Amino acid sequence: MSRLQAEHLYKVFGRRPEDAVRELEAGADRDQLRAQGTTAAVIDASFSVDEGEIFVVMGLSGSGKSTLLRMLNGLLEATAGSVRFDGQDLTSLTPGELRKVRAENISMVFQHFALFPHRSVLENAAYGLEVQNVPRVERERRATEALELAGLKGWEKSWPDELSGGMQQRVGLARALATNADLLLMDESFSALDPLIRRDMQDQLLELQKTLKKTIVFITHDLNEAMRLGDRIAVMRDGRIVQIGTAEDILVTPANDYVASFTQDVDRTRVLTAGAVMADADTAVGDGTGFATAAELLAAAPAKVPAHTPVYELFGPCSTSQVPVAVVDAEGTLIGVVPAGRLLAVVGEPQRGPDDVITTKAPEAEAEDAAGSEGDNDGKVNAHA
Template sequence: MSRLQAENLYKVFGRRPDVAVGRLEGGADREELRADGTTAAVIDASFTVEPGQTFVVMGLSGSGKSTLLRMLNGLLDPTAGRVLFDGQDLTALSPRELRTVRSRKISMVFQHFALFPHRSVLENAAYGLAVQGVPRAERDRRAAEALALVGLAGWEESWPDELSGGMQQRVGLARALATDADLLLMDESFSALDPLIRRDMQDQLIQLQKTLKKTIVFITHDLNEAMRLGDRIAVMRDGRIVQLGTAEDILVTPANDYVASFTQDVDRSRVLTAGAIMADPETAYGTGAGAPDCPADVLAAAPAAVRPDAPIIELFTPCSTSEAPVAVTDEAGTLVGVVPRSRLLAVLGEPMTPATDSNPAPAPAPAPTSAVTPAQATTKAVARA
C-alpha cells in the first residue's frame, strides 16, 4: 500500500469554490476563473508516494506547489478530492483527529527555519516531542540523538542566533526527525541558504535517507535540486501537474515545451545513469559477422564494466579510449546492457524534444528486470555526484 495518496485534489480560493471546481472539470482554465474573482491554486492533482520514497514537487512561484503541500497534512482543506495517509482519509478526520496525526505521524520542515529564539538548540529540537507530551528526559535524549544525526552534537546548549543559516536549518530538520514521524513535508527547506550550504544540506538529506528511509515530500523551484533528491518528480504549472516521473523520464522525454525549457541547463552527465541510456548488446553490435558470440565476449571486449546506477560522467574515459561499448552489469556481474560511444554522445549532445503524439521523444532502452530501476539509479548516482 502506498504511504501517501493524493486523489483529484483541487484548491480554489474565492467565491463559490464548488462551482469553480465544476467549471474546471468542464474545461475552464485559471484565467477564466480569475476574471470572476476566483483563484484556482491546485487543479486535479493526483499522485502516490511509496514508503521510503523522496517525492519532489517542482514548479515556479505561483504554480501551486506549496498549496498542494499544505493540503497533504490538513493545514488547508481541499475544495475537492482527498488525501490518504496509510489508507486513512485525512480529509474525513475531525480537527482534533487531524491534530493528533500531524503531531505524531507527519512533520514539516519550513523554508525559514521557524526556530524559537528564546529556546536552546536542544529545546528547539525537542519541541515536537513536548507537544506530544513526551517526558522531559526522553525528549531530551531523542532530540540529542536527532541533533547528532544532522551533525550538531555539542551544540545542544547554544542559542539559535549563535548558529549559521545552514546550522539553523539542521536544527529544523532535527526537530522533524526527533518525532520519528512517518512522513516529512519539506517546503523549499533549502532555498534560503547560499549555494554551498544548500548543496551540503542536500548531501545531508541524501545520507540520512540511506539510513532512515523516511517518506518525504520535498517542494522546490530548482530542477537541479529536484533531480538530485527525487526518486520521483512532479512538475507543476498553473496549478496542474504537467509531468510525473523519474529524473530520467523528465530529462529524456519532457512532456511539453514548458518542461523541456527547465531541462536545458541540467548537467545530464551527473543525472543520467548507465542503466537509463544502455542498449541491448544485439542492438549495439548487430548480429552479423564480427558480432560477439556471447555475453562473455562482450565483457572481454568492453573497455570497462559499470553498474546501472553509475552516472554517465564515469563513462567518458572508457568511451574515449576504445571503440567497443562499455558493459553494464548487475550486482552478480551479469551483463544487462551496453553503452556505445555514439549513444553516450547523442544523449549529451542533442536537446530532447517534448513527447507528443506526432513527435515522440526518444526513450532510453528499458533495463532488464535484474537491473536497478531508473529511480533507484538516479538516487544512488546523484548521491555520489
C-alpha cells in the same frame, strides 16, 4: 507500499470555489476563473508516495506546489478531493483530529527556520515532543539523538542566533526527526541557504535517509535539487501536475516542451546512468558487428560497468576504444552496451522550439503567493502551538 495518496485534489481561492471546481472539471481554464474573481491554485492533482520514498514536487513560483503541500496535512482545506495517509482520509478529520495527526504522524520543515530565539537548540529540537506531552527526560533524550543525527552534537546549549543559517535549518530538521513522525513535509527547506550550505544540507538529508528511510514530500523550484534528491519527481505548471517520473524519465522522455525546457541546463551526465542510456546488447553482437558472442564483446570492451554507473564515468572508456562500454548485471552478464555515439547523442542539449519560453514567475504567482504566505503563517502557528 504506498503510504500517502492524493486523489483529484483541487484548491480554489475566491468566490464560490465549489462552482469553480465544476467549471474546471467541465474544461474551464485558470484565465476564465480569474476573470470571475477566483484563483485555481491546484487543479486535479493525483499521486501516491511509497514508504521510504523522497517524492519531490517542483515548479515555478505560482505553480501550486506549496499550496498542494499544505493540503497534505490539512493546513489548507482542500476544495475537492481527498488525502489518505496509511489508509486514513485526512480530509474527513475534525480540526482536533488533524492537530493530533500533525503532532504525532506528520512533521513539517519550513523554508524559514521558525526557531524560538528564547529557547536553546536542545529546547527547540524538543518542542514538538513538548507539544505531545512527552516527559522532559524522554524528550531531551530524543532531541539530543536527533541533533546528533543532524550533525549538531555539542551545540545543544547554544542559542539560535549563535548558529549559521545552515545550522539553524539543521535544528529545524532535528525537530522534525525527534517526533519520529512517519511523514516529513519539506517546503523549500533549503532554498534560503547559500549554495554550498544548501548542497551540504542535501547531502545530510540523503545520508539520513539511508538510515531512517522516512517517507518525504519535498517542495522545490530548483530542478537540480529535485534531480539530486527525488526518487520520483512531480512537475507542476499552472496548478496541474504535468509529469511524474524519475529524474531519468524527465530528462530522457519529457512529457511536453514545457518539461523539456526545464531540463536544458541540467548536467545530464550526473543524473543519467548507464542503464538509462544503454542500447540492447543484440545491437553489438551478431552478424556485421565484429562480435559473434556476448563473451567476445565483454572481453574486448574498454569497461564493464553496472547499470547505476553515472554517465560521466563512461566518457573515458568510450574515448579510448571503438568497442562500446559493456553494461552488466550483478553476475557479470551483459545486459546492454553504450557506444560512444549513443553517449554523445543522449547527453547533448535538447533542441528548444521558438515557443518554449520559461518565465521567472507564472501569471498567477502573486495571487498564490498571497495565499501561500497566509499558509506559511498558518503552518508556523500550527507547528509551534
